[in-house]
Amino acid sequence: MEERTAEDAQAGKATGSVGRLLAFAGPRRALTYLGCALAAVSMIVSFGPYVCIWFAARDLIAVAPDWKEATSIAVYGWWALGFAVASIALYFAGLMCTHLAAFRCASNMRKRATEHLMHTSLGYFDNHASGALRRVVDGCALETEGLLAHKLPDTAGSIAMIIGMLALFFIFDWRLGVACLVPVAVSLACMFYMMGGRGMDFMTRYMESLVKMNKTGTEYVRGIPVVKVFQQTVHSFRAFHDAIEEFTVLAQDYAVKWCQTPQSLSLTVISAAAVFLVPVAVLAVPGEHDIARFAANFAFYAIFSAVIPTAMTRVMFMSEAFQSAADAVNRVEGVLAAPVIEAPGNPCAPKDNSIRFDDVSFTYEGADEPALDHVSFDVPAGATVALVGPSGGGKTTAASLVPRFWDVSAGSVTVGGVDVRDVDPADLMGRVAFVFQANRLFSQSILENVRAARPDATRDEVLAALEAAQCGDILEKLPQGVDTVYGTDGTHLSGGEVQRLMLARAILKDAPIVVLDEATAFADPENEVKIQAAFKRLARSRDGAPRTVLMVAHRLSTVRNADKIVVLDQGRVAEQGTHEELLAAKGLYARMWADYERSVSWRITSTGSATERDEAEAQRAALAEGSVA
Structure with missing residues (x-):
C-alpha cells in the first residue's frame, strides 16, 4: 500500500511538471492545448479507413462469389482515402501548434536560466561546474522541447486511440474485442512494472549521471594537455572514468535486470495480438448464425489489431517523456533558485573609494571551518594594500568579498563608508575592476576581448589601454594584430600574455578600485617585468589620480612597495604594516621573506656536501608546500 502511494505521488509530480513546464511557454501554452486536441481528433479520424x-469486407462477403454486385467498394475506398488525408492534415496542424509552443518554451527556459545566472552571486560558479550548468540550461531545455513538440500531442493521440479502440472493440463483436484487450492489459502491466517505483528512481539517477558525466567530461577535455604530457589514458582521469562506469552500470542494470523480461513479454503479446483472436473465433463459430458477418468482424479485428503495438509504444514513450520532463524542469528550477545579488531597496552611494573590513567572518557552504575569522583591516582611498600569507590563509576569499562574489557571514565590508550590501550592484561593479589568476578570453578579436570591459570604448581607447598594459609585442606577433580572433588558426597566448590582456581590460574600465588576485601567477620573468610596468599604469586613473588597489600576491617581490601589507594565516590577520615594519617585527612575514630570498638565490648543482643537498631539498619542499610561492 505504501509502495502504491509512493508511485501515485511520483506520477502526480510528473503530471504537475508538465504544468510547470508549460508556464515557460507564456501565452503560447494555448497552442499546446490546441495542438493536443487536433492530434486527438486526428487519431480518431485515422480509425475511419x-x-x-x-x-467493404462485409459487402464483398455478402455477395461472394459474385463480386460485381458489391457496387459500393469504390465509395468506401474514396472515404478511406479522405479519412487518411484528413488525419494527416489534422496531425500536421497539431504539430505546428505544439512546435510553436515548444520552441517558445525552450527559448524562455534558456533565457530565464541565463538571465538568472547573470544576476547570481559570482561565487556560485565556483561550486557549480560550467559543464553541469550547460547541461541543465541547454540540455534540459532540449529535452523538454521534444516532449512538448512531439510526445505531448502523441500522448493526447494515444489516449484518444485507446478510448477509440475500446469503443470499436465492443461495437462489432464484444467477444473479439475482449480478445484484443488481453495483450493490451498484459502490455500495460509490464509498463507499470518497468516505469513505476524503481523506474521513477532510475530516471532521476539517470539524469544525475548524465549531468555528472557531462561535468567531468568537460573537465577531462580541458585537462587533455596534462594527460598527454604524462602519457596517460582516460583511466588516469579518475573522475571521468568513474562517471562513465557509473552510467554504464546504471543503464545496464536497469535494461538487463529490470526491463529485459517485461519488455520482451510486452513486445511479444502486442505484436501477436491477432493470435488471441484465433481461439475465440474457433469457440464462437459453432454458435454463429450469420457466418458472413462474423467473418467480416474477424477480418476487421485482425486488421485493426495492428494498431495496438503503435498505441502501446506511444504510451511507453509517453511515460518516459514525463519522467524526463519532471527531472528537467526540477533541474532548471534549481538553477532559477540559485541565490542572486539582491539590490537594496534604498541604495547608498559610497563617499569615496576606501575599503574597510570590520570584524569579517565568512564560511563557505558545507565547510566546517570558517575561511575568514574576525578579519579587520583598512584600505585607504588611493592606497595599495597587499594580502599575503600561506596558501589557504583566506587571501582570495577576502578579495572576493569586495565585489560581492560572496556576502559575509558576519561583520561587514564597506566601500566609501557604505556596506557593499547597501550599494546598488551595478554601481559596485562599475567602481571595481578585477584581474584574477584564472582568466578567460572569448572567441572574439583581441579588440572585442578588451572592449568587454567598456563596450562603448572607441578603437583608439582600446589600443591605448593595450599599450599601457605593455601588450605591444603581443599584437605584433598576431597575424591580424588587434583584429585577430583568439583561438582561430592556432592563435593562442601564454598565461602571462593573457594576464596582460586582462590588465588592459582593467585599465580600459578605468574603475577607481582595483582588485588583483595572483595577477602574476602564470608569468615568466619577462612577462612579470611587463606586468609590473602595467601595474604602475593601472594604479593611476586616466586623470592621474591614484586608484585604490587591493592585491593578493604570493610573489613577495610584487608587494614590497605596497602602502600596507596584511598577512593572513588560517583565516585570521596575523600581522599588518609596511614591508620594513613587518621585517622588523620578525614574525610570519619576516620568515616568508627570508624563505623568498633564499629561493631567489637557489641553484641546482651537481656537487656539494650532503648537508648542502639536504638544505636544498628542504627549500624545494618548502616551495612545493606553498610557504614561499
Whole structure:
C-alpha cells in the first residue's frame, strides 16, 4: 500500500511538471492545448479507413462469389482515402501548434536560466561546474522541447486511440474485442512494472549521471594537455572514468535486470495480438448464425489489431517523456533558485573609494571551518594594500568579498563608508575592476576581448589601454594584430600574455578600485617585468589620480612597495604594516621573506656536501608546500 502511494505521488509530480513546464511557454501554452486536441481528433479520424475496410469486407462477403454486385467498394475506398488525408492534415496542424509552443518554451527556459545566472552571486560558479550548468540550461531545455513538440500531442493521440479502440472493440463483436484487450492489459502491466517505483528512481539517477558525466567530461577535455604530457589514458582521469562506469552500470542494470523480461513479454503479446483472436473465433463459430458477418468482424479485428503495438509504444514513450520532463524542469528550477545579488531597496552611494573590513567572518557552504575569522583591516582611498600569507590563509576569499562574489557571514565590508550590501550592484561593479589568476578570453578579436570591459570604448581607447598594459609585442606577433580572433588558426597566448590582456581590460574600465588576485601567477620573468610596468599604469586613473588597489600576491617581490601589507594565516590577520615594519617585527612575514630570498638565490648543482643537498631539498619542499610561492 505504501509502495502504491509512493508511485501515485511520483506520477502526480510528473503530471504537475508538465504544468510547470508549460508556464515557460507564456501565452503560447494555448497552442499546446490546441495542438493536443487536433492530434486527438486526428487519431480518431485515422480509425475511419479501418471502418471503411470493414464495410467493404462485409459487402464483398455478402455477395461472394459474385463480386460485381458489391457496387459500393469504390465509395468506401474514396472515404478511406479522405479519412487518411484528413488525419494527416489534422496531425500536421497539431504539430505546428505544439512546435510553436515548444520552441517558445525552450527559448524562455534558456533565457530565464541565463538571465538568472547573470544576476547570481559570482561565487556560485565556483561550486557549480560550467559543464553541469550547460547541461541543465541547454540540455534540459532540449529535452523538454521534444516532449512538448512531439510526445505531448502523441500522448493526447494515444489516449484518444485507446478510448477509440475500446469503443470499436465492443461495437462489432464484444467477444473479439475482449480478445484484443488481453495483450493490451498484459502490455500495460509490464509498463507499470518497468516505469513505476524503481523506474521513477532510475530516471532521476539517470539524469544525475548524465549531468555528472557531462561535468567531468568537460573537465577531462580541458585537462587533455596534462594527460598527454604524462602519457596517460582516460583511466588516469579518475573522475571521468568513474562517471562513465557509473552510467554504464546504471543503464545496464536497469535494461538487463529490470526491463529485459517485461519488455520482451510486452513486445511479444502486442505484436501477436491477432493470435488471441484465433481461439475465440474457433469457440464462437459453432454458435454463429450469420457466418458472413462474423467473418467480416474477424477480418476487421485482425486488421485493426495492428494498431495496438503503435498505441502501446506511444504510451511507453509517453511515460518516459514525463519522467524526463519532471527531472528537467526540477533541474532548471534549481538553477532559477540559485541565490542572486539582491539590490537594496534604498541604495547608498559610497563617499569615496576606501575599503574597510570590520570584524569579517565568512564560511563557505558545507565547510566546517570558517575561511575568514574576525578579519579587520583598512584600505585607504588611493592606497595599495597587499594580502599575503600561506596558501589557504583566506587571501582570495577576502578579495572576493569586495565585489560581492560572496556576502559575509558576519561583520561587514564597506566601500566609501557604505556596506557593499547597501550599494546598488551595478554601481559596485562599475567602481571595481578585477584581474584574477584564472582568466578567460572569448572567441572574439583581441579588440572585442578588451572592449568587454567598456563596450562603448572607441578603437583608439582600446589600443591605448593595450599599450599601457605593455601588450605591444603581443599584437605584433598576431597575424591580424588587434583584429585577430583568439583561438582561430592556432592563435593562442601564454598565461602571462593573457594576464596582460586582462590588465588592459582593467585599465580600459578605468574603475577607481582595483582588485588583483595572483595577477602574476602564470608569468615568466619577462612577462612579470611587463606586468609590473602595467601595474604602475593601472594604479593611476586616466586623470592621474591614484586608484585604490587591493592585491593578493604570493610573489613577495610584487608587494614590497605596497602602502600596507596584511598577512593572513588560517583565516585570521596575523600581522599588518609596511614591508620594513613587518621585517622588523620578525614574525610570519619576516620568515616568508627570508624563505623568498633564499629561493631567489637557489641553484641546482651537481656537487656539494650532503648537508648542502639536504638544505636544498628542504627549500624545494618548502616551495612545493606553498610557504614561499
